Amino acid sequence: MFKPRRKHIASAKNKSWKNISKEELYAYIGLLLLAGSQKSYDVPIRELFLDPLSDPHYKATMSVDRYEEIRRHIRFDDKRTRALRFETDKLAPISYIWNIFIKNCTKLYNPSANVTVDEQLVPFRGRCKFIQYMPSKPAKYGIKIFWMCDSACYYGINGVIYCGKEVGAPAQKDLGSEIVKTLAVPIFSSGRNITMDNYFTNVELGNFLLQKDITLVGTIKANRREIPEALKHNRQRALYESVFGFNNKATLVSYKAKKEKSVILLSTMHHNCSIDSNDRKLKPEIILYYNKTKGGVDKMDEMVGEYSCKRQTKRWPVVLFSNMLDVAALNSFIIYTENHPEFHARRKDRRRLFLKDLCHELVMPHMIQRSDVKGLIKQTKEAMKRCGVQFQMIPGPGERKRKRCFMCPRNVERKTERFCSICKENVCKEHSSEKITCQNCLED
Known part of the structure; x- marks a missing residue:
């Protein structure tokens, strides 16, 4: 039913890279979160896009080839300066957006009186210099992130990725205390309490x-x-x-x-x-x-894993990026529901419904832009219509039914497939111009 995954890149197909816009990037993130909200992390990408029974948002937002192209080439830094930054920063491929993400998490929420400090293990078994082995965790191997979370609502306030000992630096004593001092900076002089193990x-x-x-x-x-x-x-x-x-x-x-x-x-x-x-x-x-x-971080990790957008990959920056999206989606849900407590208040799956609405809002601007592109196939247009894009479906040659000309008198049964290019009404050859425009529209 589905085409096999194409392993050759755009250059091998004699195609040039098309720059990604802000709307298209939001749409790509929206599709990632949509797959997470539907727990489709193990469903093949081409099945999500090409199966007629799948969610129409995938097919309506972008083609499967474009999605795979973005997924294959996405980077989070300037590769030309990465080697220089690697000398002092093991997180060089991801540190720029990680710092922006943590800054926004800290700035946008005022935590309650109690916060929790603990670690999260992001599952990963690929090549990474600071991968950790934790036998007490279900995944055993992964990237360790120390978090400070709100004990009441499990909002992720601040986080530090553990990269091991720095090159040439002496072994750090009492690492746990230094981690807490770093994480607690945003709540200094606030009178709050920190619970830890x-x-x-x-x-x-x-x-x-x-x-x-x-x-x-x-x-x-x-x-x-x-x-x-x-x-x-x-x-x-x-x-x-x-x-x-x-x-x-x-x-x-x-x-x-x-x-x-x-x-x-x-x-x-x-x-x-x-x-x-x-x-x-x-x-x-x-x-x-x-x-x-004590359960703030553990509960946050549990909730993130319930609707995770992580997919199998060999690139650790992509793993961290997916985890950032999961935590950001959870944090946004917490902020929204505290400001709008009436949002599906009686539903047990209100977080899934929030993610569904969030994904729709992320993909719609790009979907509307795409609806103006000429040459879209019928299935894509129908998917867009199911997602709420309002445009008139113009049938192709041989697809429109024969109907009576709307300008001929009723006693003349003159049926035709021709239709006016402006008002889209069926019109016979006698009442239309060479460009198939009816006389009423020509007079206007």
Whole structure:
């Protein structure tokens, strides 16, 4: 049913590259997001465009050859200066648009009182100098991105791509703390709280954030030097027992969750030994607060993966670009629904409906421009009509039905396929000019 994918590029076909316009780029992004909203990441591209049962937006927006041409040649930097920038920047092919993306994410949203810091693993198994192996993640291999997200609505506020050790630089100590200090810059002096896991948490970081008017709640490793012996795991302690430690700025709590396991948390927000007596496991308030606010990044990653526009590729900049589109689409959904809470308020799939409307708005300007191009095939015009493009379908030779000439009297049954080029009414040879224009239109 579908043609095989063409592996030769435009130059091999003796064709010159046609520059892409802003409207066409928006349309390409819209089609990427549309495939993600329909969970069509594993459907062949030619099937999306050529199958008569597929969404008409694909066929109406651009040809499948043009889509594949853009996908094959898309770049995010100037290749002529890339080698020079690679000497100091491992993200040279993508860093320009990544910085713009993060700047807009930070600028366009005011987060709630609690934010979460954690990592996201973007699945990728191709060639990349800073690919990471994380056995605890479902994908195992990929590119690691540290995110700061809103704990309430899961908005991606700030992100840092982990590129490993810089060339010639010494090994960086306490990387987790440095990552948090970088991510937290947009919320300095705001009085907010950051929740994090034991990869990032330490007492020194808590003191630093307090100077910036930010509190910290997070689990902490038991082998840290600042942890007193009394708070470390002890088999003699009773199950669900809590041991607290205080100083002027921070609180430590050791909670025995299981027979062979104790969890230690650090908080610069809590300063008492409050325990929830209604809870069967007698959890301290610090742990309950941590459990409530720790899932911002994990939930963001889950929501991004639900409607992802990622497709199989061997180019890591394209993988990061697709992840940026997914996060941007989620962030835009959060901003829109907070400003318009009535948007499909009772629907469980309101995010899918938002993505569907977003894709339609992105592709329509280019689709309308394309509708003015002469020589479009009938199937493309019909797809445009289904998408809402308003134009009159002019039939080709032999496609128009024979009808009675609208200028002849009723008692004369003179049928013809000829029609006026202006008003499109059927008109006989006697009542039309050489250019097939009826007498009424000639007089006007």
